[in-house]
């Protein structure tokens with residue numbers, strides 16, 4: 001038997017719907033308590049969540065996954081574990097103070113402060129940030145002039161959305177390059193965890209935080225060897241192109257479908273408008289279903305070089321046609337949510353289309369999107385409902401809040 005070049009080994013994923021074995025989550029903590037009406041826009045939240053309730057909701061999400069046999073890894077724990085290594089500490093402290101607002105004096109004081117913390121404390125400080133009044137021994141011009149309500153190290157409330165800061169494709173992991181300044185530092189954390197944690201020893205990193213913008217919410221593994229990449233507010237065409245080259249060179253895909261999406265908050269990632277719920281079916285925001293197009297990008301024969309080879313580009317064609325052709329199926333089904341435009345718009349905003357498949361025809365969804373969920377069930381999809389009244393204020397659903405580390409091949 002000839003082994004498929006796209007087969008997933010113990011870690012990694014080649015689809016959106018293969019049985020989920022291991023997932024990376026982040027339980028929201030102190031960093032969410034930093035949100036105020038003055039900073040929430042900049043920190044990409046649409047409100048000020050009730051943190052205790054958000055934690056309860058997240059615990060219930062993690063439990064729902066564990067109950068179905070999924071191993072849940074917690075990013076803050078992995079981070080604290082790698083912070084016992086001097087090289088990882090140095091890397092992440094340097095990344096935390098690499099901020100032109102600070103100036104050399106405050107950078108030194110902050111480095112000294114962070115270097116004195118034990119691994120747990122340092123992990124908390126890197127995630128929750130460091131407020132002006134928490135810096136013992138703060139001094140210098142930048143420190144004196146800084147607003148008392150401002151942060152020396154800004155918090156990372158969007159670390160909750162582990163989907164975006166790394167994405168596994170085949171047996172490699174892409175540490176992404178996040179577009180919004182409020183999220184830049186997240187990928188320094190995922191990069192360090194994958195590079196230094198023994199759990200990931202030997203795993204190849206196929207992308208990097210300093211490259212063109214690329215966020216995991218835009219990456220959908222449609223089927224073995226076929227990857228869709230949304231380009232819009234977050235992922236740039238350059239990012240999609242570089243990802244395609246790297247996937248082809250490493251034989252992790254044969255086709256990348258590049259899908260333009262509206263550059264606005266409601267559709268910040270491809271997974272806010274469509275996610276897969278079966279091997280050949282998606283739930284999709286009806287307002288875009290007909291208009292969505294894709295450019296089909298394929299590898300030239302014998303592609304070897306990572307970053308310079310010219311790619312074959314065709315299109316644009318209707319997304320559903322291009323996807324079915326690349327996947328080698330007759331039709332990619334869209335589950336008709338039968339929604340009136342207003343309900344559809346409301347449920348899209350509340351991440352009704354942002355489902356996390358645990359297996360074919362089994363998906364986690366926010367309970368609040370009652371109409372979308374009923375339509376999914378009518379179409380034969382079993383829906384695991386979770387509460388998200390507080391979690392959702394960051395505009396992210398079950399898919400955004402999860403990074404699959406291992407899925408069974410289909």
Ligand SMILES: NC(=[NH2+])NCCC[C@H](N)C(=O)O
Nearest residue numbers: 044161217269394395396400
């Ligand atoms: N994959 C996703 N849809 N992630 C949602 C991320 C939400 C986050 N507040 C942001 O603006 O970046």
